[in-house]
Amino acid sequence: MEDLINSLFLDLEAKDLENRSANWKKLFNSLKNQREALLEIVKSRTACTKGSSKQFQIIDVVQILDPLKQVSKSWQPQCEIPADVREKFPEIDKARQAADELLERAIQEECDRQLAVYNYLVAELGEDIKKKDVTDLVKRAIDSSQEAGVFRGRKSVDELKSVLEQFKRVEISSYLETMKRVQTEKDNSDSKPGKLLKYLSENHQKAMTEASEFISTTNNFLDASIAEVNNRIEDLEVSGGATVESCHRAIQDGLAQLRNLITEIKG
Known part of the structure; x- marks a missing residue:
């Protein structure tokens, strides 16, 4: 009171x-x-x-x-x-x-706005978001793509790592718990709109903004980098020479492993 x-x-x-x-x-x-x-x-x-x-x-x-x-x-x-x-x-x-x-x-309106962001996060990162596991995988993909020379995306390596560190620091657990309650209330046919007001009045905008930016930026990096990986693999498959075949195969295998890693992150 x-x-x-x-x-x-x-x-x-x-x-x-x-x-x-x-x-x-x-x-x-x-x-x-x-x-x-x-x-x-x-x-x-x-x-x-x-x-x-x-x-x-x-x-x-x-x-x-x-x-x-x-x-x-x-x-x-x-x-x-x-x-x-x-x-x-x-x-x-x-x-x-x-x-x-x-x-x-x-x-x-506010319920729809906040749930849209929440559903976007769940679709990309899963119902039970394990932030450390996600950020560790993305960090591996960044390092591996740099080593292979296939890093691509609208942000530089340093900029992407900055977004990654920012996402590591942001508190999203309380936001996720609140949105689960909002979803439960919204799905309850007997619920009154006013019951949502308390949850929607909480200020989780920082978590919403930074999590969305992380996903958007990471997806751009992953999509662009995997496209470059595929291009490199195709080039190696059609390029030639028995003398360089084993070298090409090693590079191709490494790129394929990177592609698998990126695909794992993207689910």
Whole structure:
């Protein structure tokens, strides 16, 4: 409950708003625009005087505990706002209209966005992502392709190794666990959209961005390098001379092993 109470009085965190879905941004900005006025309404009705002095007032948290508990059960509006309240406090009316219009759409859009990245990672790296195993294999492929003179890709060796090291450092386990919960909720026909809000509000953008960059960059290197390997093998197969046949065969076997390694990484 402490986090809920703090969230009521602390500034709203954008949590990487730049990458969020369109309706998520729109809802966030709409609520943020009304926040100060709404907070003043809350303060004016929950402040109380302690002692004989009326100059010092504190917030009576007891008054807001139950409403916060009720809202946090589903993260959806709990009741209709009376017409006289809407008229007296237009800020409440505007905030409620934004929630009614945008909340479910924002949740759906953001859920689709985050699951798209998650499904991409799973498709490339498997359901049970073993980051060390993947990075070790990619490092071997980089070194082997350099030695064979077939390293190709849009990034240089140093740039690719930098992306590799960056991926090693990024924390993705908590993101993966969160997305498994999101997928479970989404697949549950009885689940309410508001239940996803807590998970989707977590900020895992760094993990999403760096993991996606690692996969994209690595795939480009693997595809380009294996194409070069195949070209070299074809050249060796048609080039000639009995005097160089054994040498060609050794190179060809080495390149074939490299191709197998790269194919193993790409699954």
